Amino acid sequence: MIHCGKKYICAVITCIFMFASILICFWGDLQLQNNITRKIFPEARKFSPENQLCRGKPAENAITALKDNRTFIISPYFDDREGKVTRVIGIVHHEDVKELYCWFCCQPSGNIYVSKAKIDVHSDRFGFPYGTADIVCLEPKTCNPTHVSINQSPHGNIDQLPRFEIKNRKAETFSVDFTVCISAMFGNYNNVLQFIQSVEMYKILGVQKVVIYKNNCSHLMEKVLKFYVEEGTAEIIPWPINSHLNVSSKWHFSMDAKDIGYYGQITALNDCLYRNMQRSKFVVLTDADEIILPLKHPDWKTMMSSLQQQNPGTDIFLFENHIFPETVSTHMFNISSWNSVPGVNILQHVYREPDRKEVFNPRKMIIDPRKVIQTSVHSVLRAYGKSVNVPMDVALVYHCRVPLQADLPRESLIRDTTLWRYNSSLITNVNKVLHQTIL
Known part of the structure; x- marks a missing residue:
C-alpha cells in the first residue's frame, strides 16, 4: 500500500499507474496485430x-x-x-x-x-x-x-x-443495389435478341448496372452495347486476352490444352467483384443467357431482403442452374418484328430439363462483394461471410441454351412459365430498345 502525505500526490501516482496499464495493453494489441500481419505477409519488407x-x-x-x-x-x-x-x-x-x-x-x-x-x-x-x-x-x-x-x-x-x-482508395456510398457481371463476351457474339431480353429482365428485377468484359462481338451487337452504355446501364471493359495468351473456349485443360480457360472468365469475375465493391450493394455473377428468376418474389430486392432475414450472417447466395433447351419451343409470343433479329426469343422456351440425380447442377451467385476475397464461376473460393444454397422453390437460374439432355422427348420436360409473369413489361421494353437500335 502507498501512503501519501498529500491527496494530490496519491492522485498523480494513481494516474501514472493507469497510464502505464493502458500503454502496456496498447503495446500488446500492436504486437498482436504485427504478428497477424507477418503471418499473412511473411515475406513483406x-x-x-x-x-x-x-x-x-x-x-x-x-x-x-x-x-x-x-x-x-x-x-x-x-x-x-x-x-x-x-x-x-x-x-x-x-x-x-x-x-x-x-x-x-x-x-x-x-x-x-x-x-x-x-x-x-x-x-x-x-x-x-x-x-x-x-x-x-x-x-x-x-x-x-x-x-x-x-x-x-x-x-x-x-x-x-x-x-x-489504385482503385477503391476513397470510400463511397452505394450508388446501385445490383450490378450484374458478364464475362466474357467472345466468339463474335451475335445472340442479340436474347442479350437484350436478358438485360431488360435484369432491369425489371432491379439491376442498375451491367458490366460486360468484351473480347469481341458482331457489328449489330456493338450497336446494342453502345445504346446501353449511352443509357447508363452498361459498362464495357475491353478484354483482349487472346492478344496475350493462347485462350481456350473450354473450362478444363483436358478439353482443350491452351494457356488459360474460357477466355480468362475467372479473372474477369474477380476484377468485376473488386471494381464494384464500394459502389454496389450486391454483385450478381452470371452469364448473358442466364437469369436468376424469383418464384416467390416480384424482384431481386424483395427476394434478397427475405433471404437475408431468413439467413442472418449470410452474404453469398447460390442459385441452382436449370436448362431450358432452345430446341424446344412454344408458339406463344411469336412476335413477327423480332424474327429478323438474330438470337433466341426466351419467351418461347418455357420447358426445362428435369434434374439428374447423378449430375451436380452448377450454381450462379448473388453476393455481398465486401465479404468475398476470391471467387470462381459457381462458388466463392475465399470469403468472410457464410454461403447458402437457395431452394429451388424460391428462385432458380433460367438458362436458355443448347440442351444437355438432347434425347429427352418433349413430354419428359417440365413446363415452367414463371418467365411469363413479366411478359408484358419485357415485350414493351425490348421493343423500345429494338426500335432505337436495329428496327
Missing part, C-alpha cells in the same frame, strides 16, 4: 530505390503484360479488410512466376516505396498453366499511395514500368 521519384507511364489497357510475358496485370485495388494492402488482380504462369514487387508511389512526398508481394494463385485453375492471381502487397505506413507499379525485382528504372492507379 521494405526496399528503397535510390534517387527515384514517382514516374512511369500510366497503363492504358485492361490487360497489361509485364516484361516477363508470364505476368499480366488487370488492376490494383485498395483492401483494408486484412490490414492496409493493395490487392492486384492479375494472371500469372503458376510455375514460372515466383517473385514480384509492388513499387508504390507515395504522396505527397513523391517517393517510391517497394515491398515484396505475396502471390496467391487461385485454386480454381482447372489444369491450365495460367490462372488468376492476387498479387498482394503491404502498403507503407508513412503514406497513402495513389499508384503502383509491378516489377520482377526490387531494383530497376521506374520510368520503364507501367503505372496503375
